[in-house]
Amino acid sequence: MKLQKNVPLIDQHDKNFMYGGKFGGNFIPETLKKPIDDLTKLFAKLRKDKKFLRERDHYFTNYIGAPTPFIKLDNLTDHLGGAQIYAKVVSEANGGAHKIYNATVHCLIAKKAGKKYIIGDTGAGYAGKMLSMAAKKFGLKCKIFMGAKDIKRQRPNVEAMRKNGAEIVPVTTGSQTLVDAVSECMRYWVSNCDTTHMCVGSTVGPNIFIKICAFSTAQISRELIQQVKEEFGKIPNKLKLINCVGGGSSAAGFWNEFINTHAELIGVEAGGPKNSKLHAAPLSKGSKIGILHGAAQYVIQDKEGQIGSTESISAGLDYPGISPLHCFLKDTKRARYTSASDEEALKAYQLVSKFENISPSLEPSHAFAEAIKLAPKLNSSEVIIVNSCGDSLKDKDIIKQKLGSYIR
Amino acid sequence: MKSKIAEAFDNCKKEKRSALITYVVAGDNSKKNSIKILNAISQHADIIELGFPHNTPIADGGQIQESSHRALKKGIELEDVFQIVKKFKKKNQKKPLILMGYYNLIYQSGENSFLNKCKKTGVDGIIVVDLPYPENKKFAKKCKKKSINFVQLLSPTTTKERIKKIINDSHDMIYYISMLSTTGGKLKLHPKTILKNYFNIKKLCKNKNLVIGFGITNKTISALKSADGLVVGSILCKTITNCIKKRQNPVTKLDKMVYQLRRMVA
Numbered sequence: 150m151k152l153q154k155n156v157p158l159i160d161q162h163d164k165n166f167m168y169g170g171k172f173g174g175n176f177i178p179e180t181l182k183k184p185i186d187d188l189t190k191l192f193a194k195l196r197k198d199k200k201f202l203r204e205r206d207h208y209f210t211n212y213i214g215a216p217t218p219f220i221k222l223d224n225l226t227d228h229l230g231g232a233q234i235y236a237k238v239v240s241e242a243n244g245g246a247h248k249i250y251n252a253t254v255h256c257l258i259a260k261k262a263g264k265k266y267i268i269g270d271t272g273a274g275y276a277g278k279m280l281s282m283a284a285k286k287f288g289l290k291c292k293i294f295m296g297a298k299d300i301k302r303q304r305p306n307v308e309a310m311r312k313n314g315a316e317i318v319p320v321t322t323g324s325q326t327l328v329d330a331v332s333e334c335m336r337y338w339v340s341n342c343d344t345t346h347m348c349v350g351s352t353v354g355p356n357i358f359i360k361i362c363a364f365s366t367a368q369i370s371r372e373l374i375q376q377v378k379e380e381f382g383k384i385p386n387k388l389k390l391i392n393c394v395g396g397g398s399s400a401a402g403f404w405n406e407f408i409n410t411h412a413e414l415i416g417v418e419a420g421g422p423k424n425s426k427l428h429a430a431p432l433s434k435g436s437k438i439g440i441l442h443g444a445a446q447y448v449i450q451d452k453e454g455q456i457g458s459t460e461s462i463s464a465g466l467d468y469p470g471i472s473p474l475h476c477f478l479k480d481t482k483r484a485r486y487t488s489a490s491d492e493e494a495l496k497a498y499q500l501v502s503k504f505e506n507i508s509p510s511l512e513p514s515h516a517f518a519e520a521i522k523l524a525p526k527l528n529s530s531e532v533i534i535v536n537s538c539g540d541s542l543k544d545k546d547i548i549k550q551k552l553g554s555y556i557r
Numbered sequence: 558m559k560s561k562i563a564e565a566f567d568n569c570k571k572e573k574r575s576a577l578i579t580y581v582v583a584g585d586n587s588k589k590n591s592i593k594i595l596n597a598i599s600q601h602a603d604i605i606e607l608g609f610p611h612n613t614p615i616a617d618g619g620q621i622q623e624s625s626h627r628a629l630k631k632g633i634e635l636e637d638v639f640q641i642v643k644k645f646k647k648k649n650q651k652k653p654l655i656l657m658g659y660y661n662l663i664y665q666s667g668e669n670s671f672l673n674k675c676k677k678t679g680v681d682g683i684i685v686v687d688l689p690y691p692e693n694k695k696f697a698k699k700c701k702k703k704s705i706n707f708v709q710l711l712s713p714t715t716t717k718e719r720i721k722k723i724i725n726d727s728h729d730m731i732y733y734i735s736m737l738s739t740t741g742g743k744l745k746l747h748p749k750t751i752l753k754n755y756f757n758i759k760k761l762c763k764n765k766n767l768v769i770g771f772g773i774t775n776k777t778i779s780a781l782k783s784a785d786g787l788v789v790g791s792i793l794c795k796t797i798t799n800c801i802k803k804r805q806n807p808v809t810k811l812d813k814m815v816y817q818l819r820r821m822v823a
Contacts, residue, residue: 165692176660176687178616180737183714322622323612335615340738342714440661440687441613453634454665456613 152481158401158408158474159360166356167445169480172473175355177443181335184342189357191262196364201261205254209368212286213249217241217369219376219534224504225521232389232527234520235380237373237403238507240540244279246510247399247538250365252279252348256287258361259346266341268292269348270334272299272327272395273465273512274306275539276350281315289346291315294334298325299464305543324458327395327468331442351396352472355443363474366402369536374406377534387531388412389523392538393515394486395419395429395465397472399538408483416475417515419461420488427460431471432479432486441470447479462491462547463511465539489518495551497521498541508557510539511547561653561681562706563729565603566766566785575782575822578768579815580606580657580790582624583641584633586797586807591628595645597812598793599652601819605645606684606788609638609658616686618741620791623798635662635671639678646679655682655708655730668696672703682706684732690723697726708732713754724762732788733758735771741791744772748780755784775814779821789818 150169153161167174175185195201209215218238226234239247252269259267267289271277277293284291293310297319300307310317318337323329331349338347349358352366377384390407392400394416404414418430428434431447439448441456449457449469461467478484489497497517502508509517516535524533541548541557549555559567569576579602584591599605610625610633617625642654656675663671663685675683683700685693690709697707709727711720712734724731733755736745744751751769759767769781770788781787796814800807 174692175689176692177689178686178712179689179710180616180712180714180734182689182712182719183716322626328613332613332615336618336739339616340742343737437665440659440664442615443687450661450665452665454661455611455629456661 150477150480152408152483154409158405159363161477162356168473168477171438172446172476173356173359173444175443176440176445177355178339180339181342181355185355185357188262192258192357192361195258195261201257205257208253208257209250213243213253214241215368216372216376219373219380222505225501228504229521229524231524231529232531232533233529234524235532235534236507236537237369237534239369239399239536239538240507240509244282245540245542246275246279247366247369247402248275248279248350249283250368250402251350251362251398252276252283254361254365255280255346255348256283256289259289260287262346264344264346266290266292266345267348268294268334268337268345270294270327270330270350272296272330272350272467273463273539274299274303274310274543275465277315278306278309280348281310281313284315285313292318292337294318294320294330294337296324296326296330297321299327299330302547303464303543304546327464328456335442351398352401352474353396353442353444353470359444359472359474362398363401363405366398367405369399369402370404370406373403373534384410384412385532389415389531389533391415391417391516391520391533392536393417393466393512394471394475395468395512397475399536401472401474403536404484414478414484415519416484416486417519418486418488419463419466419515420490421460422462423490423492425460427458428488429459429461429467429469430488431469432475433488444473446470446473446476462494462551463515465512466515487519489515493518495548498548499552502541502556507537508541509537510541511544512539513537560704560706560729561651562604563766565653569603569786575784576603576768576786577819577822578602578604578606578786578788579793580608580788581793582608582610582621582628583638584610584628584631585624585794586627586801587631588633588637588641590808591641592644593808594811595641596648597808598815599649601815604786605652605654606657606790607638607642607654609635609656609662611659611662614659616739618739618791620741620794620798624794635666639674642680643678653681654679655684655706656680657684658686660685660688668699672699672705675705676703680705682708682730684708684710690726694726701728706730710734711758713737720758721761724765727765730766730768731762733767733769735769735773738771740771742772744777748777752781752783775818775821778818782822787822
């Protein structure tokens with residue numbers, strides 16, 4: 150399996166939409182073939198349409214607030230001693246996370262497709278919050294599917310969605326988390342695909358959704374590569390880009406422009422509680438390839454092919470599968486994947502919030518945990534950049550419960 | 558040699574009626590009851606569809622999800638499903654049985670090993686919900702080689718061009734999804750509209766057996782009986798759910814229900 154140079158990562162699939170002949174594809178019910186085909190054609194046209202791209206850039210700048218800051222974490226660097234640690238503060242984007250890019254692009258596409266309704270899934274509530282925000286902005290009616298367990302643990306985002314006028318559909322089947330929310334959202338789309346546009350909240354699902362999402366979040370690295378060149382005059386010789394991965398949308402966007410550079414790409418999965426056998430780390434804990442939500446990918450499952458249970462303190466990473474793009478990056482050895490436990494993520498949140506003016510949510514705290522582990526072992530000429538793709542505010546309740554107090 | 562599925566349709570045509578096809582989930586509400594249910598309803602149904610349960614079904618409505626959930630909770634695995642098929646086939650050799658489910662279970666078994674087990678236990682056909690045309694070409698060919706019917710699906714969103722290609726690649730039976738819905742949805746279209754769409758497709762495949770499924774209940778089945786065959790599933794799963802709630806015997810209830818359905822398609 151090999152990566153192609155000079156072809157965008159999202160386009161490196163074969164005629165069956167498989168990456169490396171093994172990952173992705175469209176394993177979907179017949180009813181969705183046509184809507185997915187229509188969307189595929191529309192997107193192929195739009196991404197080449199200069200007017201559409203101008204429109205996208207207009208909203209990225211004026212609505213999302215691009216570019217998001219790129220800052221050095223001086224205190225953390227001093228404290229750890231070793232590599233210089235930087236953060237791309239994507240949580241400064243409108244709404245507080247990278248999910249706004251995908252949500253905005255999907256709403257623009259829905260408008261072009263003449264759809265009045267838009268639906269989406271959400272785990273941590275960010276994808277849902279952003280979609281409800283963007284839907285309101287673009288005048289679309291919005292329904293968000295969310296696991297009942299996640300509704301309870303991500304209250305602030307749920308309230309935000311309600312305020313934006315979205316209908317929240319609690320999903321009470323299965324584990325009542327993201328995996329079931331995605332299933333229920335897809336089922337709803339099967340029944341309403343004639344009037345409704347579906348937004349998949351991450352780089353997962355049938356191929357077209359992977360493409361649209363990674364195309365949208367790529368904005369992060371388009372900004373970052375400029376910011377890095379401004380800061381260092383070039384891309385540093387020893388550069389590590391560390392990102393958490395659940396579905397994989399923020400990592401895909403954070404790395405996109407760097408894939409053909411020498412930068413080292415490190416993905417951090419959710420390792421779950423230290424003393425639990427459960428986790429949400431299909432890439433780093435040895436899962437087999439299977440089919441989930443329309444795509445072949447490494448997925449946590451039993452020997453029969455029933456999708457397995459996951460556990461993570463971070464609702465946004467609590468997903469048994471992983472983007473086919475990351476499976477592809479792993480098997481071509483372009484990126485390396487590891488995991489951080491719940492406890493390590495909490496500690497990282499605490500340390501970063503104490504030393505710096507940013508306070509990462511539990512998802513990027515997994516990435517910070519890896520940075521904190523690596524930095525002291527490295528030389529000061531080495532650079533680590535962490536994608537701080539969410540703000541801890543949404544995790545206030547969980548953090549208070551686990552650590553006794555919340556600082557930001 | 559004609560397949561048992563084709564023979565079943567021939568018999569119905571002779572009797573000038575629609576074929577009744579029933580769907581239940583293997584192992585619902587127990588392995589033992591599942592065999593009893595199949596034995597009972599196959600006295601009235603022409604073709605048996607048996608679901609192998611998956612815990613992440615993206616095209617099933619609440620009723621079938623609940624049935625699958627119950628079966629999985631009882632620990633039903635593919636091996637049990639094949640044992641159920643084997644026991645059923647021992648008693649009902651001539652009754653065609655179609656397995657229906659999601660691709661990941663087949664993928665994890667390995668396509669060849671899965672098909673070998675199908676062949677060994679007497680499975681007559683397979684429906685894979687999330688393996689559409691043309692992705693299913695290779696698997697469909699493998700099925701044909703083993704004289705197992707691969708049942709292609711068509712839906713109201715399938716374009717005419719695509720319909721023609723799918724028909725070309727189909728075996729004895731084609732499944733037309735009545736409306737945009739998961740299984741067990743309320744019939745959103747008038748039966749007349751469904752039949753109009755149905756006969757437009759039928760014109761393109763006069764020699765194939767084209768059945769309608771999704772949203773068909775004892776209330777709507779009569780109005781659709783001019784089709785080659787009709788699939789009833791969710792209402793049967795729902796009946797099992799209700800029986801459990803009311804502590805009634807699902808075997809006798811389903812027996813009665815399918816008997817009545819059979820009278821309604823005549």
